[in-house]
Amino acid sequence: MNNVCLCVGNYAKTPYYVKISDISLYSIEELCYYFMDKVYLLDDSIVSAELVRWIKLECGLTELAEELEIFVRKRMSAASFVTTILERTNMYDESTIKRIEQILKEQANLSSTDRYRKQAEYLYKQGRYRQALIIYSELLDYLPKRDNLARAQLYYNIATIYAMDFAYNKAADFYYESYRLYPDRQARLAYILACRRSMSDYIYGSFKRENPDWEEDFREIEEQCARVEERWHTSKEKAMLSELFTYRDQGQTEEYYQMAGALLRQLKRDYKHQTQV
Numbered sequence: 709m710n711n712v713c714l715c716v717g718n719y720a721k722t723p724y725y726v727k728i729s730d731i732s733l734y735s736i737e738e739l740c741y742y743f744m745d746k747v748y749l750l751d752d753s754i755v756s757a758e759l760v761r762w763i764k765l766e767c768g769l770t771e772l773a774e775e776l777e778i779f780v781r782k783r784m785s786a787a788s789f790v791t792t793i794l795e796r797t798n799m800y801d802e803s804t805i806k807r808i809e810q811i812l813k814e815q816a817n818l819s820s821t822d823r824y825r826k827q828a829e830y831l832y833k834q835g836r837y838r839q840a841l842i843i844y845s846e847l848l849d850y851l852p853k854r855d856n857l858a859r860a861q862l863y864y865n866i867a868t869i870y871a872m873d874f875a876y877n878k879a880a881d882f883y884y885e886s887y888r889l890y891p892d893r894q895a896r897l898a899y900i901l902a903c904r905r906s907m908s909d910y911i912y913g914s915f916k917r918e919n920p921d922w923e924e925d926f927r928e929i930e931e932q933c934a935r936v937e938e939r940w941h942t943s944k945e946k947a948m949l950s951e952l953f954t955y956r957d958q959g960q961t962e963e964y965y966q967m968a969g970a971l972l973r974q975l976k977r978d979y980k981h982q983t984q985v
Contacts, residue, residue: 860890
């Protein structure tokens with residue numbers, strides 16, 4: 709049986725919104741849990757007057773807030789700020805708090821580029837691709853020109869986001885840049901696939917003839933496309949679209965519009981999740 713934690717402070721009427729994670733927090737305990745769960749995203753920007761005001765006005769923790777105001781004025785580290793909040797809420801034992809403090813101190817030694825890259829990777833894994841794309845694109849201006857591997861990885865990630873948006877022309881350009889800087893087979897296959905999706909059959913045929921050394925890769929891409937096509941025909945999404953078109957063709961307008969509306973609402977939610985800043 710889990711231990712029971714005695715909560716402190718009030719349940720906030722107005723939540724504290726964490727932009728990078730797209731999450732709203734309603735209590736000091738939720739804030740502490742966020743610190744524990746997303747510790748690798750935290751940096752000195754968390755030491756903010758806005759957060760201290762929220763702790764004071766919404767959570768009703770005046771004494772803690774007054775202590776934290778000093779941290780903000782003196783621009784103290786995220787490690788000190790976060791561990792003070794964790795200690796005052798008594799949610800975690802001393803060894804756990806020490807571990808979090810150590811992680812934050814180590815992160816403080818990372819370059820701004822490395823921290824920025826971690827944020828982009830987090831956004832990408834959360835499915836918030838457009839925000840990740842913004843950071844990846846900005847990172848290209850900071851990475852040294854001679855760091856071919858790091859720049860190739862960024863180009864590859866940017867290309868993948870464009871490909872997921874069906875912008876295959878742009879994806880092909882960025883996959884090629886990735887392959888040019890660091891010629892590995894995965895980047896080459898991704899480049900070929902983006903070209904396959906963006907080119908007409910005639911132009912793609914010319915592309916294949918211009919690269920005879922890639923014959924095995926071209927064959928693998930065709931096999932991949934065939935497998936994807938087969939999975940599509942047996943997928944629930946294909947079945948759903950078939951049902952939708954059946955409603956339309958049979959004149960069942962009420963069912964058609966209900967189903968189409970549900971699909972559109974889901975697409976809007978997905979889009980909002982990807983673009984919300």
